[in-house]
Amino acid sequence: xxxxxxxxxxxxxxxxxxxxxxxxxxxxxxxxxxxxxxxxxxxxxxxxxxxxxxxxxxxxxxxxxxxxxxxxx
Amino acid sequence: xxxxxxxxxxxxxxxxxxxxxxxxxxxxxxxxxxxxxxxxxxxxxxxxxxxxxxxxxxxxxxxxxxxxxxxxxxxxxxxxxxxxxxxxxxxxxxxxxxxxxxxxxxxxxxxxxxxxxxxxxxxxxxxxxxxxxxxxxxxxxxxxxxxxxxxxxxxxxxxxxxxxxxxxxxxxxxxxxxxxxxxxxxxxxxxxxxxxxxxxxxxxxxxxxx
Numbered sequence: 001x002x003x004x005x006x007x008x009x010x011x012x013x014x015x016x017x018x019x020x021x022x023x024x025x026x027x028x029x030x031x032x033x034x035x036x037x038x039x040x041x042x043x044x045x046x047x048x049x050x051x052x053x054x055x056x057x058x059x060x061x062x063x064x065x066x067x068x069x070x071x072x073x
Numbered sequence: 074x075x076x077x078x079x080x081x082x083x084x085x086x087x088x089x090x091x092x093x094x095x096x097x098x099x100x101x102x103x104x105x106x107x108x109x110x111x112x113x114x115x116x117x118x119x120x121x122x123x124x125x126x127x128x129x130x131x132x133x134x135x136x137x138x139x140x141x142x143x144x145x146x147x148x149x150x151x152x153x154x155x156x157x158x159x160x161x162x163x164x165x166x167x168x169x170x171x172x173x174x175x176x177x178x179x180x181x182x183x184x185x186x187x188x189x190x191x192x193x194x195x196x197x198x199x200x201x202x203x204x205x206x207x208x209x210x211x212x213x214x215x216x217x218x219x220x221x222x223x224x225x226x227x228x229x230x231x232x233x234x235x236x237x238x239x240x241x242x243x244x245x246x247x248x249x250x251x252x253x254x255x256x257x258x259x260x261x262x263x264x265x266x267x268x269x270x271x272x273x274x275x276x277x278x279x280x281x282x283x
Binding site for chain 2 (some may be wrong): 031034035037038039041042043044045046047049050051052054055057058059061062
């Protein structure tokens with residue numbers, strides 16, 4: 001067990017990518033497609049939140065602070 | 074330790090906005106609310122916490138409006154405020170450190186409103202496993218900003234952003250592919266966000282001195 005771990009450590013030290021999940025056996029095209037899908041998926045998530053209707057609280061903040069400023073002036 | 078707002082790095086002293094500038098600024102804020110909410114949701118996961126964060130950002134931005142230089146990138150300026158709020162809240166409230174794990178991780182709040190496919194929810198579950206600095210690097214560069222802009226927002230070198238993005242993508246890829254066990258189950262805790270904060274602080278410091 002300990003020997004195996006040591007062996008693994010040596011391999012990793014000699015070859016930075018050895019043993020790293022996700023890099024094994026990838027064809028470059030598959031890899032690129034997957035990376036693109038990840039970026040697009042994140043973008044889709046971001047856009048879906050950004051297209052939600054804005055809760056009223058947000059406008060209330062803008063109005064409240066404006067009101068305070070007018071009162072100060 | 075909050076990073077100063079970008080305008081602090083310029084030599085011009087802040088001056089009060091003119092009436093027109095003030096109006097543009099306010100309109101700009103209104104326009105930016107949706108992306109602020111999206112950025113906050115990406116970082117926090119939970120809808121209500123994210124909306125609180127976005128609202129605090131808005132309030133801070135209004136208070137600091139004289140520090141904004143009209144004509145510069147309002148979105149980037151707001152994102153800097155948002156992430157400052159996010160990281161300083163994390164330091165203050167360590168009790169929320171595991172909120173993403175507790176219920177937000179796979180709750181409806183993390184799901185997009187009209188979500189397209191199961192794959193997207195797998196992706197977002199995997200995304201939640203990433204350290205915060207990798208999440209923000211990915212989200213910022215997924216469409217809203219260039220690498221240079223993302224680096225300016227995060228106050229780090231462009232190379233740091235690139236390496237975070239690349240590590241994050243690699244990690245996501247392996248998580249999404251290895252559905253049979255590599256992607257942690259809902260009950261498993263992701264990395265403690267507080268740790269991520271301190272790691273983040275260190276990596277910035279290292280870069281600054283390196």
